Amino acid sequence: GAGVSQTPSNKVTEKGKYVELRCDPISGHTALYWYRQSLGQGPEFLIYFQGTGAADDSGLPNDRFFAVRPEGSVSTLKIQRTERGDSAVYLCASSLGRENEQYFGPGTRLTVT
Amino acid sequence: KQEVTQIPAALSVPEGENLVLNCSFTDSAIYNLQWFRQDPGKGLTSLLLIQSSQREQTSGRLNASLDKSSGRSTLYIAASQPGDSATYLCAVKSNYQLIWGAGTKLIIKP
Numbered sequence: 001g002a003g004v005s006q007t008p009s010n011k012v013t014e015k016g017k018y019v020e021l022r023c024d025p026i027s028g029h030t031a032l033y034w035y036r037q038s039l040g041q042g043p044e045f046l047i048y049f050q051g052t053g054a055a056d057d058s059g060l061p062n063d064r065f066f067a068v069r070p071e072g073s074v075s076t077l078k079i080q081r082t083e084r085g086d087s088a089v090y091l092c093a094s095s096l097g098r099e100n101e102q103y104f105g106p107g108t109r110l111t112v113t
Numbered sequence: 114k115q116e117v118t119q120i121p122a123a124l125s126v127p128e129g130e131n132l133v134l135n136c137s138f139t140d141s142a143i144y145n146l147q148w149f150r151q152d153p154g155k156g157l158t159s160l161l162l163i164q165s166s167q168r169e170q171t172s173g174r175l176n177a178s179l180d181k182s183s184g185r186s187t188l189y190i191a192a193s194q195p196g197d198s199a200t201y202l203c204a205v206k207s208n209y210q211l212i213w214g215a216g217t218k219l220i221i222k223p
Contacts, residue, residue, distance in 0.1 A: 098209040
């Protein structure tokens with residue numbers, strides 16, 4: 001079956017602009033996660049959804065970052081007033097439940113110029 | 114707070130050698146540990162997942178072990194090939210989120 005998909009694969013934006021990153025999880029997976037990976041580092045947790053609600057958003061770096069999952073499937077990560085330090089690969093993962101294996105999408109590479 | 118460390122940060126070996134990558138974690142209260150492969154500019158490929166109740170998992174030339182009490186895992190790669198060149202990441206699942214090491218960049222020389 002289809003895996004986790006993310007769009008766009010690459011996004012270049014100017015400092016101060018607003019961006020949206022989309023994640024389509026595996027069908028039937030109730031848990032969805034966003035991670036961010038900076039160059040040369042392992043991914044870092046941003047937010048976890050169980051169904052439509054954000055069960056834990058403690059990894060979001062500040063209030064410029066926000067994520068939604070209105071129908072319990074597709075999720076959008078939104079970044080306002082982008083800064084150069086936001087440049088990274090944003091990874092999405094989904095799982096059947098919180099204790100199940102997480103499956104990752106290919107990521108969105110965000111570059112803020 | 115859970116912290117994951119991978120040693121070495123980089124490793125270069127001739128083709129055909131057996132090798133071991135190391136991962137250590139500070140809190141033994143984990144659900145599972147997972148090893149991933151990441152190729153440059155590409156996504157993550159899951160290699161092996163070891164549940165907290167397991168000691169090891171094997172897939173082809175790969176073998177991963179887990180010693181929860183000492184907070185260690187190793188990934189053993191047998192008969193390495195140039196196609197094994199990639200960054201290898203370990204991640205532990207504490208509660209629901211994955212906590213990651215910074216990875217070991219592996220280069221296999223033909």
